[in-house]
Amino acid sequence: MARRLRLVQATSNDSEDDLSWEGIARDHGQFMYTVAYRLCGRHSEAEDLVQTALVRVERGLETYQPGNLRGWLTRITTNVFLDETRRKKRRPVQALPDDPDRVIAGAPGADVALDEADLPTYIQDAIRTLGPDYRAAIVLCDVVGMTYPEIAEALDIPVGTVRSRIHRARSSLRDLLAPHLVVDDGGAQ
Amino acid sequence: MTGHTEQNPAELLSAYLDAELSHDERAIVDASLSADATLRAELDQLRATRALLRGLPDVAPKKALTELVVSPAAPQRRPRSSKLAMAVAGVAAVWLVVLTIGVSIGSLPVVPDVDQLAVQHAGAATNMDFVPMTADQMADDPAVMPDIGDGMNQAAIFQADDVVQVLYSDGSHDVSVFHQPGTLDWDALPEDGETVMMDDGPVWMGSTNDVEVLVTQRGDLVVTVVADADMGPKAAMSTSEMIPEVDMGKDFMGRLGDAPKNILDRF
Numbered sequence: 420m421a422r423r424l425r426l427v428q429a430t431s432n433d434s435e436d437d438l439s440w441e442g443i444a445r446d447h448g449q450f451m452y453t454v455a456y457r458l459c460g461r462h463s464e465a466e467d468l469v470q471t472a473l474v475r476v477e478r479g480l481e482t483y484q485p486g487n488l489r490g491w492l493t494r495i496t497t498n499v500f501l502d503e504t505r506r507k508k509r510r511p512v513q514a515l516p517d518d519p520d521r522v523i524a525g526a527p528g529a530d531v532a533l534d535e536a537d538l539p540t541y542i543q544d545a546i547r548t549l550g551p552d553y554r555a556a557i558v559l560c561d562v563v564g565m566t567y568p569e570i571a572e573a574l575d576i577p578v579g580t581v582r583s584r585i586h587r588a589r590s591s592l593r594d595l596l597a598p599h600l601v602v603d604d605g606g607a608q
Numbered sequence: 609m610t611g612h613t614e615q616n617p618a619e620l621l622s623a624y625l626d627a628e629l630s631h632d633e634r635a636i637v638d639a640s641l642s643a644d645a646t647l648r649a650e651l652d653q654l655r656a657t658r659a660l661l662r663g664l665p666d667v668a669p670k671k672a673l674t675e676l677v678v679s680p681a682a683p684q685r686r687p688r689s690s691k692l693a694m695a696v697a698g699v700a701a702v703w704l705v706v707l708t709i710g711v712s713i714g715s716l717p718v719v720p721d722v723d724q725l726a727v728q729h730a731g732a733a734t735n736m737d738f739v740p741m742t743a744d745q746m747a748d749d750p751a752v753m754p755d756i757g758d759g760m761n762q763a764a765i766f767q768a769d770d771v772v773q774v775l776y777s778d779g780s781h782d783v784s785v786f787h788q789p790g791t792l793d794w795d796a797l798p799e800d801g802e803t804v805m806m807d808d809g810p811v812w813m814g815s816t817n818d819v820e821v822l823v824t825q826r827g828d829l830v831v832t833v834v835a836d837a838d839m840g841p842k843a844a845m846s847t848s849e850m851i852p853e854v855d856m857g858k859d860f861m862g863r864l865g866d867a868p869k870n871i872l873d874r875f
Contacts, residue, residue, distance in 0.1 A: 449666065456667040466669060471809070478803070478810060502807045542660055560626065561661035567628045586622035593657040600656040602649075 436488050440477045443492070448473075450489060451496050457558045458500040460547040468503065472496045493563055494573040497555050501574075504551040545595040549588050556581055557588035617641075621651050625658060718790030719797060720771075720832045726819045728766070728773060729784040729834040738766035738773060746772065751787045751829055756850045776847075781839050783847050786832040787854075792825045811848060813841060820844045827853035 437446060451472055456465040472495050483491060546554055555574060559565045560581075567585070571578045593600070617640035623629050624637045641648050724734045746752040746765055752774050755761045760776040760783055767773070771788045794803065794812065801814030801821070811824040815837065822833040822844040831851050835843040 449668070452669050453667045457664065462669065465667075469669075474809075475805070502809075506808055542664060546661075557661065561658055562664060567623070567626065582623045582628065583619070585626070586619060589622050589654055589657055592661070593653050596657060596660060597653075599660065600653060601659070602652045602656045 436485075438480065438483070438485065438488070440473075440480060443476060443480075443488070444473055447489065447492055451492055454493055454496045454558065454563060455500065457543070457546065457562045458497065458554060460543045468496065468499055471503070472499045475499065490565070490569060490573065493559065493565070497559065497573060501551055501555060541599060542596065545592050548595065549591060553584050553588040553591070556584035557592070560585050561589075617644075618647060618650060621647070621654055622658075625651070625655055717793035717796070718788060718830045719793045720786065720788065720823055720830060722798060722814065722821050722823065722832060725771075725773075725784070725786050725832050726816065726821060726834050728786075729775075729782065729819060734768075736768040736771065738768040738771075741765040741767050741772075746774075750852055750854050751785070751826070751831070753850065756783065756785070756847050758846075760847075781836045781843075783836070783839070783843060784834045785847060785851065786834070787826070787829045787851070789828055790830050791828075792823065792830045797823060806845065806849070808849060811845070813844070815841070822848050824848055826851045827855055829854045 436442065448469065451469050452465060455468040455472070456462065459465055459468055472492075475495050475498075476492065479491075479495070546558070549557065552574075556570060559570045559573060560567075565573065567578050567581045570581045570585075574581070617637050620629060620633060620637050624634065629637065641651065721736070724736055728734045728736065728738055743752070743754075743762065743765065749772065752765060752772065753762065756776050759778040760781075761778070762774060763777040763782070764775040765773065766775070771786055774785045776783045776785070794810070797803075797812045798814060801812050801823075803810050803812050805811075806824075808826075809824065811822050813823075814821045818837050820835045820837055820839065820841045820843065822835075822841075824831050826848075829851075831848060833844040833847045833851075835847065
């Protein structure tokens with residue numbers, strides 16, 4: 420489990436951060452990009468997502484209260500992702516299923532081929548089959564390392580909803596990733 | 609927590625793994641696990657799934673991050689200089705000069721004159737010399753739509769330099785949508801309005817006794833929506849959501865016919 424990012428808790432006190440826009444972009448841009456990519460699964464989309472998120476960061480800096488900087492950045496990035504998926508839903512380009520049990524089958528484009536060169540895409544592809552709300556919950560939990568209350572605050576939903584979304588998302592991913600699972604019964608949590 | 613304790617223990621397994629259950633809930637799941645081998649197997653599978661996700665590596669952008677974050681203004685612009693360069697290469701030298709001026713104007717910060725646009729919406733005389741246009745003349749403009757929903761149909765189109773006004777009406781109320789190419793200079797908007805965040809991004813909103821005004825960026829266009837005041841601010845907000853993100857690289861050639869002439873007229 421060495422790779423688990425635990426990015427939020429690790430930097431819960433940002434008193435030593437450079438809170439200028441340039442400082443945030445320089446020091447935390449990579450983090451925002453990782454979150455963005457795990458949410459949308461495409462480099463081209465992740466770049467747009469981070470760009471938009473950084474615009475919101477710049478506008479929000481005046482009112483930002485120092486505390487959990489990466490939590491704030493995660494919330495902004497995730498909300499940009501959710502806003503964008505809702506916008507696309509209003510003007511459909513490619514529908515995303517709300518039901519995590521459904522799987523989109525489609526031919527990979529050049530963007531996908533590019534990603535496959537250096538990433539374990541079967542996991543990312545499985546994440547992409549989830550509806551955006553479920554995707555956001557599981558990425559914030561298992562990639563970013565947020566607690567359920569932190570996710571609830573970031574997504575502005577009850578903790579009970581976080582709990583059910585994570586369980587549904589993880590159960591769906593379990594089914595999709597079954598051939599790749601290494602089951603170690605009775606292992607530590 | 610009573611509600612959770614009534615749940616199927618299987619539904620609590622992820623929260624159990626994540627140590628997000630109350631003491632009572634955890635006890636219930638522990639009891640179920642000790643008596644149910646199927647549930648234990650499911651827990652192991654969920655744990656393995658979580659391990660896969662937790663093992664995902666950091667992701668580096670394909671582009672250098674500095675390209676994404678050159679400045680606060682940069683993120684709203686998308687690179688399309690190569691498209692513009694191809695367009696420029698295809699026109700005659702005299703047009704090249706005019707075109708260069710046009711591109712420069714298009715990329716400069718723009719702040720719409722909201723007072724004059726509100727006056728234009730009311731049908732009174734402005735200093736902007738709006739002239740009537742036909743729908744056919746504006747057929748290539750993706751921001752000119754036949755209707756914006758709720759019975760608001762296109763009633764008239766006007767143009768003044770690079771500012772296009774599309775007037776929509778349902779017979780009793782009017783909404784004007786003005787658009788012009790450029791990047792909105794947010795800081796130069798009047799101080800008596802406020803910037804709020806909508807699903808599609810930030811919008812500036814202001815009002816007078818007569819009209820509600822909304823200004824926002826839609827792709828390469830600065831859009832100003834002016835709605836009759838008695839329609840309320842939601843009319844302007846819902847209208848702005850109807851305006852598509854316009855990529856000037858896509859319809860740039862379609863604008864060549866009018867834009868250079870308009871620019872020349874200025875000089």
